[in-house]
Amino acid sequence: xxxxxxxxxxxxxxxxxxxxxxxxxxxxxxxxxxxxxxxxxxxxxxxxxxxxxxxxxxxxxxxxxxxxxxxxxxxxxxxxxxxxxxxxxxxxxxxxxxxxxxxxxxxxxxxxxxxxxxxxxxxxxxxxxxxxxxxxxxxxxxxxxxxxxxxxxxxxxxxxxxxxxxxxxxxxxxxxxxxxxxxxxxxxxxxxxxxxxxxxxxxxxxxxxxxxxxxxxxxxxxxxxxxxxxxxxxxxxxxxxxxxxxxxxx
Amino acid sequence: xxxxxxxxxxxxxxxxxxxxxxxxxxxxxxxxxxxxxxxxxxxxxxxxxxxxxxxxxxxxxxxxxxxxxxxxxxxxxxxxxxxxxxxxxxxxxxxxxxxxxxxxxxxxxxxxxxxxxxxxxxxxxxxxxxxxxxxxxxxxxxxxxxxxxxx
Numbered sequence: 001x002x003x004x005x006x007x008x009x010x011x012x013x014x015x016x017x018x019x020x021x022x023x024x025x026x027x028x029x030x031x032x033x034x035x036x037x038x039x040x041x042x043x044x045x046x047x048x049x050x051x052x053x054x055x056x057x058x059x060x061x062x063x064x065x066x067x068x069x070x071x072x073x074x075x076x077x078x079x080x081x082x083x084x085x086x087x088x089x090x091x092x093x094x095x096x097x098x099x100x101x102x103x104x105x106x107x108x109x110x111x112x113x114x115x116x117x118x119x120x121x122x123x124x125x126x127x128x129x130x131x132x133x134x135x136x137x138x139x140x141x142x143x144x145x146x147x148x149x150x151x152x153x154x155x156x157x158x159x160x161x162x163x164x165x166x167x168x169x170x171x172x173x174x175x176x177x178x179x180x181x182x183x184x185x186x187x188x189x190x191x192x193x194x195x196x197x198x199x200x201x202x203x204x205x206x207x208x209x210x211x212x213x214x215x216x217x218x219x220x221x222x223x224x225x226x227x228x229x230x231x232x233x234x235x236x237x238x239x240x241x242x243x244x245x246x247x248x249x250x
Numbered sequence: 251x252x253x254x255x256x257x258x259x260x261x262x263x264x265x266x267x268x269x270x271x272x273x274x275x276x277x278x279x280x281x282x283x284x285x286x287x288x289x290x291x292x293x294x295x296x297x298x299x300x301x302x303x304x305x306x307x308x309x310x311x312x313x314x315x316x317x318x319x320x321x322x323x324x325x326x327x328x329x330x331x332x333x334x335x336x337x338x339x340x341x342x343x344x345x346x347x348x349x350x351x352x353x354x355x356x357x358x359x360x361x362x363x364x365x366x367x368x369x370x371x372x373x374x375x376x377x378x379x380x381x382x383x384x385x386x387x388x389x390x391x392x393x394x395x396x397x398x399x400x401x
Contacts, residue, residue, distance in 0.1 A: 031358075031361075032358065032360070032361060034356055034357025034358055035258075035259075035262065035357055035358065035359045035360060036357075037257075037321065037324070037357060037359070042357060044355065044356050044357040046355070074357075076356065076357075077356065081356050082356065082358070
């Protein structure tokens, strides 16, 4: 009797596991998200002209170099073309953002500009690091700089203006302090330790002096590690988004 | 610019290798994928060169097929050896090309390769069935061009 109960429990357990697995498969949908072919511009819908694409690439490259912000433009023919489980441009963009891991992992400062041509929809998705304070500014970029050009069919210009607007609005307030906050704190600590060490040695307390120098050296190594950690020579930094940003349609 | 090796995530690479293994389990033919940075003026000539340098001419029945992706030029090539080329129907290569291209345009590089490998695997299985003591004549791993030196 006990055995029977046990086996019944086992069957139930197995059924539950199977159900979880199959629902996981269904939830992911049949299709998959596009794969990045470039770090800055992925024009899968082929709406950008070559000079504009090059200009955006240069702008984003400089942006990343100067502020650490990773920004990417993606155009797709339609959300349907990928047969993912996403019903809206919002969820498609968030999922694409997280699949690619756009932005620095700690600062979460990635930006994704997605244009779905046949759906006549676009979205600027911000990394989790921006909070909701930037959503209104992004809405202005979408409605004021991008959609007007999209309405006339000039996708290339609209995307270029959108990229400019994104750079202007993201670099204005944040980022470098948020990005380099820990570097600065550790740098200050190193200087404090060195001065403390020097003053200890001067006052004859050599043991404490060397201890402070040791701490300074260790902090310095940590700083070096911090500096090299986020720098990926290619690809994305592993950032994530929980859906901040703005969308528009035309 | 992305590095060649970073083009596919480990997960995507696994999907491609699984497709190759599955296709090759039903045929004596061999399928490989090669990633290059730049295509020259004559893409087909470069593809042929890669075909030979990977030793793909050395299959007993001349039934190897190679996919080459030229990342910078957004080009790709599919090259099948004489053995398979003689047997497949007219327009077969173009049909595979169209399938692959349709996926690549949308940025579905892994899915495009997997579909192409499936199509070619099915043809290979028809004309070159798997033999009992078939040996895997070539490694299945994706081959990446070495960077830094002009080829």
